[in-house]
Amino acid sequence: MNTPFAIPDNPDSACQPPSAKDFLVDRTFRALARIGVVLILALVFALVYEVGRKALPGMEKHGFDVLFGTVWDVNQGKYGILPAIWGTLYSALIALLIAGFFGVSMAIFLTQDFLPAKLAAVFRTIVELLAAIPSVVYGLWGIYVVIPAIRPLTAWLNSELGWIPFFGTSLSGPGLLPAALVLAIMILPTIAAVSQDALTSVPMKTKQAAYGMGTTHWEAILKVMVPSAATGIFGSLVLGLGRALGETMALAMLVGNANTITLSLFAPANTLAALLALNFPEAGPNEIEVLMYAALVLMFITLLVNVFGSMIMLYAQRGNKQ
Amino acid sequence: MTDLSNPVAALPSLQRKLEGRALRSLVLTSLAWFAALVASVPLISVLYMLITRGGARLSLEVFTELPPTGFEMGGGFGNAMAGTFVMVGIAAAIAVPVGILAAVFLAELGPESKLANAARFAAKMLTGLPSILAGVFAYALVVMTTGTYSAPAGGVALAVLMLPIVVLTAEESMKMVPKIMKDAAYGMGCTRAQVICKIVLPTGLPAILTGVMLAVARAAGETAPLLFTALFSNYWIYHDGSLAVMNPTASLAVLIYNFSGMPFDNQLELAWAASLVLVMIVLVINILSRVFGKPKY
Numbered sequence: 001m002n003t004p005f006a007i008p009d010n011p012d013s014a015c016q017p018p019s020a021k022d023f024l025v026d027r028t029f030r031a032l033a034r035i036g037v038v039l040i041l042a043l044v045f046a047l048v049y050e051v052g053r054k055a056l057p058g059m060e061k062h063g064f065d066v067l068f069g070t071v072w073d074v075n076q077g078k079y080g081i082l083p084a085i086w087g088t089l090y091s092a093l094i095a096l097l098i099a100g101f102f103g104v105s106m107a108i109f110l111t112q113d114f115l116p117a118k119l120a121a122v123f124r125t126i127v128e129l130l131a132a133i134p135s136v137v138y139g140l141w142g143i144y145v146v147i148p149a150i151r152p153l154t155a156w157l158n159s160e161l162g163w164i165p166f167f168g169t170s171l172s173g174p175g176l177l178p179a180a181l182v183l184a185i186m187i188l189p190t191i192a193a194v195s196q197d198a199l200t201s202v203p204m205k206t207k208q209a210a211y212g213m214g215t216t217h218w219e220a221i222l223k224v225m226v227p228s229a230a231t232g233i234f235g236s237l238v239l240g241l242g243r244a245l246g247e248t249m250a251l252a253m254l255v256g257n258a259n260t261i262t263l264s265l266f267a268p269a270n271t272l273a274a275l276l277a278l279n280f281p282e283a284g285p286n287e288i289e290v291l292m293y294a295a296l297v298l299m300f301i302t303l304l305v306n307v308f309g310s311m312i313m314l315y316a317q318r319g320n321k322q
Numbered sequence: 323m324t325d326l327s328n329p330v331a332a333l334p335s336l337q338r339k340l341e342g343r344a345l346r347s348l349v350l351t352s353l354a355w356f357a358a359l360v361a362s363v364p365l366i367s368v369l370y371m372l373i374t375r376g377g378a379r380l381s382l383e384v385f386t387e388l389p390p391t392g393f394e395m396g397g398g399f400g401n402a403m404a405g406t407f408v409m410v411g412i413a414a415a416i417a418v419p420v421g422i423l424a425a426v427f428l429a430e431l432g433p434e435s436k437l438a439n440a441a442r443f444a445a446k447m448l449t450g451l452p453s454i455l456a457g458v459f460a461y462a463l464v465v466m467t468t469g470t471y472s473a474p475a476g477g478v479a480l481a482v483l484m485l486p487i488v489v490l491t492a493e494e495s496m497k498m499v500p501k502i503m504k505d506a507a508y509g510m511g512c513t514r515a516q517v518i519c520k521i522v523l524p525t526g527l528p529a530i531l532t533g534v535m536l537a538v539a540r541a542a543g544e545t546a547p548l549l550f551t552a553l554f555s556n557y558w559i560y561h562d563g564s565l566a567v568m569n570p571t572a573s574l575a576v577l578i579y580n581f582s583g584m585p586f587d588n589q590l591e592l593a594w595a596a597s598l599v600l601v602m603i604v605l606v607i608n609i610l611s612r613v614f615g616k617p618k619y
Contacts, residue, residue: 018513029515033431036423037441040489043482044444047455050462105357114354126362132608133368134543136575137597140582141368185364192361218347239450246452248546253582273454273546280461280550295458299451306450310443 048299055296058289066293072259072275074283079290081297083259087269088301091176091251092244094265095183099244100237102184103191107233110192111199112221124196131189139253142182147171147254150178154266171266174256180265182250187240194239198232198316199225231316238309246302248273272298369601376598379591384599389556389577395588399596401558402572405473408559409552409573410541412477413484418534421488425530426518428489429496442493448486456482457547465551473559473571476552480544484537491533495526528614535611539604545575554580574600 018026058066062079069080106127110120154171161167171177202225210220226233256268257278272294280291383398390397424445428438460479465471499522507517523530553570554577560566574596581593 017511018516022513022516026513026515029518030427030431033423033427034437036420036425037427037437039420040424040441040444040448040485041437043485044448046463047451047459047482050459051455054462054466102357102361105354106361109354109358114351123358123362126365129605129608130361130365132539132543132604133365134545134575134600134604136543136545136578136582137368137372137601140578140593140597141371143582145367145371188361216343216347218350219343222350242450246450246454248452248454249579252546253579273452276454276458277546277549280458281553292458292462295455299455302450302452302455303447306447309450310446 051292051295051299055289055292058293062290062293066290067297070259070261074287077286079287080259081272081275081290081294083261084270084272084275084294085297085301086261087176087255088245088271088273088298091180091183091255091269091271092241094176094180095187095244096237096241098181098184099188099191099240103188103236103240104195104233106188106192107195107199107236108221108226111196112217112225127189127192130185135186135247135249136253138182138186139250142178142250142254143174146178146181147173150181158266165263166265168264169262169267172268174254174268175266176255176262176269177265179251179254179256179269179271182254183244183247186247186250187243190243191236191240194236194313195229195233198229198236201232202228231312231319235309235312235316238305238312242302242305242309245305246273246298248277252277272301372594372598372601375591376594376596379595380598384592384595388558389572389581389592390588391556393586393588397588397592399572399574399577399592399599401555402574402577402596403599404559405552405555405572406542406574408473408567409476409480409548409571410538412474413480413541414534414538416477416481417484417488417537421485421537422492422523422530424489425492425496426522428493430518430522431514441489445486445489448482449490451482451486452546453483453544454546454549456480457549457551460547460551468568470568471551471553471570472568473552474567476548476571476573479547479551480541483544483547484541487537487540488533491536492526492530495529495533496522498529499525531614532611535607535614539607539611542607543575543600543604545573545579548573548576549579552576 058079066079066081067085068082069078070082071078071080072083106123109115110123114120115123151171154167154177157167158170206224206228207220210224215223251271252274255271255274257270257274258268259270260267262269276291276295276298279287283291383396384400385398385403386400387396387398388401389399424441428442432438456479459482460475464475464478468475503521503525504517507521512520552573555570555572557566557572559569559571578593578596578600581589581596584590584593
């Protein structure tokens, strides 16, 4: 038998070289593991290929008209997704502003010795559980809790400060602001968790040096800790943005599905993901082609943001090691 | 100029006054407390609404009856729960074996190889994939090919979302297995398959299970990938004596979505009750995974 092991003199010894069967099992197992890895790569390839292939007829027929068109009317055969692209970016940015503030504050609050360890763990669990609640439940909650809760405030803002474009219309039900608020809650856990990692990975020595210079607690945080963790915190914001761009259900239920480009926070709008969710189930073949096109656009935008975010995180990790 | 006629007044006060830096610290600390408390409000509000509105409707019959239509009273979401279980089951049957095998390669067989680096990057990109795109993919791959909305189509869409979670958590858990344990096994003359199957997988099992459970919890709550792959159905997946797998299939999440927009109180109550059940399932899996997944080493 051709093995790299010397055959022991005593065939009854407990110590035996691997048998031919062992080698066969080993080879098969390793081949299977390799197939598993190849399948992941194949899946990513298939994702782009399948969606791209089904989007191709739509791209050939409509070209860039889809990207810059503002009307979505199936009966006229007009498919424009510019309002949806605008709504996707706008709602994600508002959500990022809100969740960025609360998420980073939360991360500072939980890592910079404001709380006894046990209480900090309670808050950390609350934030993690926020991520566990399904988005459709947030949607339901948004319709029956958030919209009624913010309506008085939005009515006041519109009547008193209506000349500011952001408050230009009144909130008649679903709209950008409730959607963005719920979106913010959904991306808060991502931002808080990644920022916490960034802050805890700043060496203890750095903080001690700051205190040794006579800084107050907050001067140490804002002038030393946060700048040291800045790359990681920035990465958390980009990853949160990536999540917000692709979130579907909460937006499909709360954003109002109106194909308008507006600055007003209280107006109904649309997003790419919501457009897909609402139109796909009843779409005819022509519409499917354009929806596949829209899916490709959404894939491209989120991929771009996520690659950027991952690269920042890699850069931040490398910085920590040095 | 300091007035030298009263030297005591020229000395800095030893009393800590709330001004300047100290005041700023106090304001910022209050702001941090405020942010943390505000961030906890949504969770409490969601749970409160689920318990009061969903709990009111919860009874044994909602688990056994079919969804009501129109003005019909009563009813439940038994078929939707069954559908969710079937589709998550299909997804897990695809994603767990592939994910763990791939993780074995990433953690043990060729951690630094080009293939592994590419796959790791691909898995990371897949975690950021919007869930609706998993649905679009399954639609293009399964629904367009088979010509029908079905439970397997929904299962494939969910599997796409589960796979990266399983791969990345399983890889991490296998990397936590102490090197001396593996070295001891290699020293005894074990093949790599034996080391992995007898040492690495059993030792890493609790952490691997945690990842699998988190993936299952995520899949159970997903709506967007099921909207146009499994669609919805008002019937049991098992009816007329056969398993109607290749038919539209109900799921809890899609039921909540469909009923949330209906103008009927009965359906709305059921949507809240279904939300409560869904959140309970997801939270229980999450908590169990935490209990299971406490690292041993």
